[in-house]
Amino acid sequence: MLRRWVHVLALTIFCSGESSPGLEQPSTVKRLQALREKVLRQQERLETLEHAKQRRLPFMTSPYSPSIYGEYSPHTRAYTAQENFEGALTHSWLVLCAMLAFFMQAGMTVFRAGLCRKEYVQHCTLLSLVDVCIGIIAWWLFGWAFALSGPYEIDKAQGTSLGKTVDWWGWQDGDNLRLESRFGGSRQFAGSGFLVAEGALGGQQEPSPNIAKWFYRGATVLMATSIATGGLAERVRLEGAAIASFLLTAVVFPIPVAWQWGRGWLHGDTSSSAGAFDFAGSGVIHLSGGVAALVGAVIVQSRDGRFPPTDSPAPAPAPAPSPPNAKPRGNEQDFVPNSHMLVTLGTFILWFGWYGFNCGSNLAMTTGLQNGIEYGFQAAVVAMNTSISAASAGLLVFSARRIIDKEFRVAPLCNGTIAGLVSICAACSTVETGFACLIGAIGGLVYLASSFLMTKMKIDDPFDAFPIHGACGAWGVMAAALFDWGKGFDNVHGPNGFRCLAQSSPPVCLSGVGGNFVLQNFWLVITVTLWVGLLSAIIFGVLKRAGRLRIPDWPASDSSLWPTETPEHNRHDTGFGNDPGLDARIHRPTRAYAMESHSSEIATKI
Numbered sequence: 001m002l003r004r005w006v007h008v009l010a011l012t013i014f015c016s017g018e019s020s021p022g023l024e025q026p027s028t029v030k031r032l033q034a035l036r037e038k039v040l041r042q043q044e045r046l047e048t049l050e051h052a053k054q055r056r057l058p059f060m061t062s063p064y065s066p067s068i069y070g071e072y073s074p075h076t077r078a079y080t081a082q083e084n085f086e087g088a089l090t091h092s093w094l095v096l097c098a099m100l101a102f103f104m105q106a107g108m109t110v111f112r113a114g115l116c117r118k119e120y121v122q123h124c125t126l127l128s129l130v131d132v133c134i135g136i137i138a139w140w141l142f143g144w145a146f147a148l149s150g151p152y153e154i155d156k157a158q159g160t161s162l163g164k165t166v167d168w169w170g171w172q173d174g175d176n177l178r179l180e181s182r183f184g185g186s187r188q189f190a191g192s193g194f195l196v197a198e199g200a201l202g203g204q205q206e207p208s209p210n211i212a213k214w215f216y217r218g219a220t221v222l223m224a225t226s227i228a229t230g231g232l233a234e235r236v237r238l239e240g241a242a243i244a245s246f247l248l249t250a251v252v253f254p255i256p257v258a259w260q261w262g263r264g265w266l267h268g269d270t271s272s273s274a275g276a277f278d279f280a281g282s283g284v285i286h287l288s289g290g291v292a293a294l295v296g297a298v299i300v301q302s303r304d305g306r307f308p309p310t311d312s313p314a315p316a317p318a319p320a321p322s323p324p325n326a327k328p329r330g331n332e333q334d335f336v337p338n339s340h341m342l343v344t345l346g347t348f349i350l351w352f353g354w355y356g357f358n359c360g361s362n363l364a365m366t367t368g369l370q371n372g373i374e375y376g377f378q379a380a381v382v383a384m385n386t387s388i389s390a391a392s393a394g395l396l397v398f399s400a401r402r403i404i405d406k407e408f409r410v411a412p413l414c415n416g417t418i419a420g421l422v423s424i425c426a427a428c429s430t431v432e433t434g435f436a437c438l439i440g441a442i443g444g445l446v447y448l449a450s451s452f453l454m455t456k457m458k459i460d461d462p463f464d465a466f467p468i469h470g471a472c473g474a475w476g477v478m479a480a481a482l483f484d485w486g487k488g489f490d491n492v493h494g495p496n497g498f499r500c501l502a503q504s505s506p507p508v509c510l511s512g513v514g515g516n517f518v519l520q521n522f523w524l525v526i527t528v529t530l531w532v533g534l535l536s537a538i539i540f541g542v543l544k545r546a547g548r549l550r551i552p553d554w555p556a557s558d559s560s561l562w563p564t565e566t567p568e569h570n571r572h573d574t575g576f577g578n579d580p581g582l583d584a585r586i587h588r589p590t591r592a593y594a595m596e597s598h599s600s601e602i603a604t605k606i
Contacts, residue, residue, distance in 0.1 A: 064076050064077040065077070066078065066079045066080075066083060067079075067206055068206065068207070069204065069206065086364075086366035086372075087209065087366075089365050089366060090212070090363075090364045090365055090366050091209070091212045092365075093360065093364070093365035094212040094213065094215065094216045094360060094363065095212060095215060095216075096356065096360075097216060097356035097357070097359060097360025098212075098215045098216040098218075098219045098356070098360065099219075099356065100352070100353045100355060100356020100357065100360075101216065101219035101220055101223070101353055101356045101357040101360065102219040102222070102353075103349065103352070103353045103356075104219075104223060104349070104350050104353035104354065104357060105128065105132050105222065105223075105226060106349055107346045107347070107348075107349030107350035107351075107352070107353055108128060108223075108226050108230075108346065108350065109124075109125055109128040109129070109346070110342050110345050110346035110349060111342070111343055111346025111347060111349075111350060111414070111463075112124045112125070112128060112230065112233065112346070112463055113125050113339070113342050113346070114337050114338065114339040114340060114341065114342025114343035114344075114345075114346060115337045115338075115343055115411070115462065115463055116233060116234055116337075116338065116462060116463075117234065117334075117335065117338055117581065118338035118339075118581075119579075119580065119581020119582065119583055119584065120233070120234045120581050120582050120583060121338065121583060122582075122583040122587045122591075123233075123234065123238075123582040123583060123586075123587060124233055124234070126238065126587070127229060127233065127236070127238065127241055128226060128229075130238060130241065130242055130245070131222075131225050131226050131229050131241070131242075131245045132222060132225075132226070134225075134242050134245045134246050134249070135221070135222045135225040135226075135245055135246075135249040136218065136222070137246070138245070138246045138247075138248075138249035138250035139214075139218045139221060139222070139249055139250070139254075140190060140191055140218075141189065141190050141250060142189060142250035142251065142254070143218070143221060143249050143250050143251075143253070143254045144185075144188060144191075144214050144217070144218070144254070145185050145186065145187060145188050145189040145254075146184045146185050146186075146250075146251065146254040146255060146258060147184070147185060147217065147221070147254035147255070147257040147258050147261075147262055148185060148210075148213065148214075148217060148254075148257065148258065148261065148262045149185035149186065149187040149188040149189075149210075150179065150180065150185055150186075150187055151180045151185075151186070151187060152177050152178060152179060152180060152263065153177070153178055153180050177263055178263055178267075179258060179262050179263045179264045179265075179267075181264075182264050182265040183255070183258065183259070183264060183265065184254065184255050184258040184262070184264070185254075185258055185262060188210070191214075193208060193210075194207070194208045194210060194211050194214070195207055195208065196208070213363065216360055216363070217257070217261070219357075220281055220285055220357060220361075221249060221253050221254065221257065221285065222249070223281075223285055223286075223289065223357070224248070224249075224253045224285045224286070224288045224289035224292070225245050225248055225249045225253070225289070226289070227286065227289025227290060227292070227293055227465050227469045228244070228245070228248055228288075228289045228292035228293050228296065228465075228536070229241050229244065229245060229293070229296070230293055230461075230462070230463040230465040231292075231293030231294060231295075231296045231297035231300075231461050231462075231463075231465045231466065232293075232296045232297060232300045232549075233462045233463060234303050234462055234582070235300060235303050235304075235550050235551055235553075236296075236300060236549060236550060236551070237548055237549060237550065237551050239548055240543045240548040240549040240550075243539075243543060243548070244296070244539050244540065244543060247539050248292060248536070248539070251535070252288075252292070252531070252532055252535045252536065252539075253285075253288050253289075253532070255531060256283070256284050256288055256527075256528045256531060256532070257284055259524075259527070259528075260276060260278050260283070260284050260524065261278075261284060266520065266523065266524055266527070267495075268494070268495075268520065274492045274494055274501060274513045274514075274516050274517035274520060275494075275520050276477075276520040276521050276523065276524040277426070277430075277480055277481070277484075277494040277495055277517070277520075277521065278425070278426040278477055278480065278521075278524060279358075279361050279382075279425065279426055279427065279428055279429045279430070279480065279495075280357060280358040280361040280382070280425040280426065280428055280429075281357075281361070281425050281426070282422060282423065282424075282425040282426035282427075282472075282473045282474075282475075282476030282477050282479075282480070283426060283473055283474065283476070283477040283521075283524050283525055283528050284528070285425070285473075286422045286425065286469040286470070286472070286473035286476070287469070287470055287473035287474050287477065287525065287528050287529065287532075288473075288528055288532045289465070289469050289470075290465055290466045290468070290469035290470020290471065290473055291466070291470050291528070291529050291532045291533050291536065292532055292533075292536040293461065293465035293466050293469070293470065294459070294461070294465075294466040294470055294533075295532075295533055295536040295537050295540060296536065296540045297459055297460055297461045297465075297466070298459060299537065299540040299541060299544055299549070300540065300544065300549055300550050301460070301550070302458060302459070302460030303335075303460050303462070304553040304554070304579070305334065306335060306458075306460045307458045307460070335462075337410075337411055340410040340411065343410060343411055343414050344410060344414060346414075347414040347417055347418065350418060350421070351390060351417065351418075351421065354386060354390075354421050355383055355386065357425075358382050358383070358386050358424075358425060358428050359379040359382045359383055359386075361382075361429075362375050362378050362379060362382075362429070365379070374497060374498060377498070378429055378497050378498070381428075381429060382428045382429050384433060384436075385424055385427075385428045385429075385431060385433060385436035386421065386424055386428050386436075388433055388436045388437050388440065389420040389421065389423060389424035389428075389436045389437065389439055389440030389443070390417050390418075390420040390421045390424070390440060391417070391420070391440070392420060392436075392437045392438075392440035392441045392444070393416045393417060393419050393420025393421075393423065393440035393441060393443045393444035393447070394413050394414075394416040394417035394420060394444070395413075395416075396416060396440075396441045396444035396445065397412050397413065397415065397416025397417075397419065397444040397447060397448060398412055398413040398416060400412075400444070400445075400448055401448075415447065415451075415464055415467075415468060416444045416447060418468050419443050419444055419446070419447035419467070419468050419472045420439075420440035420441075420443050420444060420472075422443065422468060422469055422472040422473055422476060423439050423440055423442070423443025423446070423472045423473075423475055423476040423479065424436055424439055424440060424443075424476060424479075425473075425476055426476040426477045426479065426480035426521075427439060427476065427479050427480035427483060427484070429497060430480065430484050430485050430493045430494060430497065431479075431480075431483045431484065431485065432483075432485070435479075435483040438483070439475075439476070439479045439483060442475065442479070443472045443475055443476065443479075446467075446471050446472050446475045447464070447467050447468055447471065447472055449471075450466065450467035450470075450471035450472075451464050451467040454466065454467060474525045474529070477521050477524055477525050478518070478521055478522065478525065480494075480521060481514075481517045481518040481520075481521040481522075482518065484514070484517065485498075485500075486500060486501075486509075486514060486517075487509075488514065489514030489515055489517075489518070490511045490512060490513075490514055491509040491510065491511060491513070491514065492510070492513050492514055492517045494517065501513060551582065551586070553579075554579035554580070554585070
């Protein structure tokens with residue numbers, strides 16, 4: 001209708017200009033031409049607004065919720081053509097990215113199978129699989145509910161309110177949506193509300209769009225769980241690790257997710273203030289998992305023989321018998337990776353999955369409330385920055401260890417690459433490529449320094465879980481604030497992506513918010529560290545007190561307890577009293593690798 005009236009007005013002006021004798025004057029013709037151009041511009045604006053109205057108004061103003069049964073139910077409306085397209089595209093995008101992020105568990109398992117000692121490969125791989133299975137159940141029962149279930153409300157401070165709590169679906173970062181409690185969610189335990197029976201249609205099921213987000217966010221939170229148990233590897237009881245994994249995934253890790261991604265107290269709005277910003281989880285996921293791994297490593301204590309004693313032992317009245325060919329304790333060569341091929345393969349799998357982990361954090365591939373192409377551009381920028389940061393960190397760590405050790409080593413290159421991937425997670429959507437390279441390089445230095453410090457403090461972290469994920473995760477959160485696209489420290493982009501934080505229309509970048517942005521990200525690091533550290537200490541401390549955390553060390557000094565019941569081919573020399581390792585002690589088959597010699601009886605059980 002608006003378009004028709006614009007055409008009539010333009011035609012009237014043009015025709016009247018041709019028929020009036022006074023219009024031959026040049027000034028009058030110019031005014032008419034200017035007026036006609038103005039009318040055409042207004043027509044274009046009206047067409048744009050009309051298209052936007054058709055695309056957004058049904059969802060934003062209709063009293064009825066969209067439904068796949070909208071044309072049949074009196075209480076719902078049908079999805080518009082635009083919503084159908086955007087919903088299908090977003091669901092496909094999230095499921096694909098979630099599968100890539102979940103595939104990172106395979107990379108983590110292969111990576112650890114290569115880093116651990118060969119007598120513990122089965123134990124480490126089994127631990128990874130149990131973590132995932134337990135974590136999924138915990139996320140389904142409690143984790144999602146505490147992290148992202150809501151309820152949410154429109155921020156009344158922004159001058160608008162629906163007068164009720166709302167679901168998140170369809171609301172992009174441009175909306176002033178807030179978690180009602182500011183601390184954590186309280187709905188949808190055990191998947192309740194994901195499928196709702198449509199009573200008016202005989203009990204047919206209405207799906208919730210939150211299912212796709214449950215899958216994607218669950219895949220990312222599982223990474224924190226796997227990171228946490230890595231600090232206890234080669235000496236943790238399976239049942240203790242399972243209990244810790246459940247509690248961490250169900251309660252501990254979801255709360256920082258709610259604070260930041262769930263629009264809790266650490267999440268600022270995109271129009272007037274700069275809250276904390278962690279795009280893909282340097283702090284929410286990796287710092288959380290790294291801190292839990294550090295606390296667990298301290299409480300469970302180091303592996304037997306990992307560090308040489310600093311004090312001279314008290315003289316014994318009679319020396320205990322030593323096994324043949326026993327080696328001095330604390331030899332670094334006894335704790336080297338058993339397969340650099342697996343370490344390298346695991347690194348590549350993790351790197352591959354990281355593209356889904358980071359790119360999918362935009363949570364949409366739709367037109368949203370801004371130009372839809374921005375989500376595609378954002379995913380491309382994220383992938384590019386992720387690649388550059390990983391490469392720069394890996395090369396820096398590899399070169400540094402080449403200078404220090406005077407030899408080439410595979411493991412530092414792999415660890416450095418992962419450190420770069422962790423470092424860029426928070427900032428991957430809002431930094432230039434040069435800064436991505438710098439963030440990765442500094443992340444490599446952070447990893448080297450923290451790993452060296454952990455060794456000096458005699459904290460046994462077999463897979464460098466805290467140096468890679470904890471220390472580099474904290475650095476990544478701060479880097480997101482320090483290197484943001486905003487002009488200096490005056491303007492901020494953060495959750496707005498390519499657009500600066502702006503309050504007026506047309507948008508004018510807010511000034512003087514950069515300092516607060518850095519402060520908010522610093523608070524994210526501090527609060528996540530304190531929350532996860534305190535609760536992890538309670539969980540691991542109680543398990544240790546109950547005797548369910550650590551597997552007892554093999555008694556190297558008591559010859560009566562040597563593994564006489566272990567087949568001869570398994571009684572190999574590990575350097576510590578012929579400890580056969582956990583694979584031989586508590587697992588069947590007794591070896592992870594079938595290519596080693598076995599008796600016929602053992603081989604038939606593999």
